[in-house]
Amino acid sequence: MVTELTDQTFDEKTNNGVTFTDFWATWCGPCRMQxxxxxxxxxxxxxxxxFSKVDVDANQETAAKFGIMSIPTMLIKKDGQVVDTIxxxxxxxQLQKKLEAYI
Structure with missing residues (x-):
């Protein structure tokens, strides 16, 4: 249900409709809870x-592009544009309420 994305696949997969991406890392406790x-x-x-996720350690280019400084950080995009950062x-x-505003 949650697709693992990379620097190479991120833009292509998150350019249409409403998308939710979780930026995380294996060593991050709150990420494992989320x-x-x-x-x-x-x-x-x-x-x-x-729904997708991006490992920030393996995909530093995408994390840097969106200024991900803390994790977990989740981006909601609508038709390729970032509309919310969590x-x-x-x-x-809480997450469902935010998403429903963009559906």
Missing amino acids: SPVIEQLAEEMGDKVF VGYHTKE
Whole structure:
């Protein structure tokens, strides 16, 4: 349900519709807490939103392009434009409310 993206695939996969991308790293505790919340949200929201994640250690170019300084940072894009940036752990309800504003 959550697609792993790379520097090479990020732009192509997040240019249409509403997309949600989680910037994370394996060593990040809050990222590991956020991940199951995002997985559950992806299952519930289905095709309304494209859910993805980017490992900042392996894909530094994309992280730098969006000025990712802390993780987890989540970007919501609509038709290729960033419409919201969310930093830190958030509940499923908080994330869902933000996403529904763009659907």
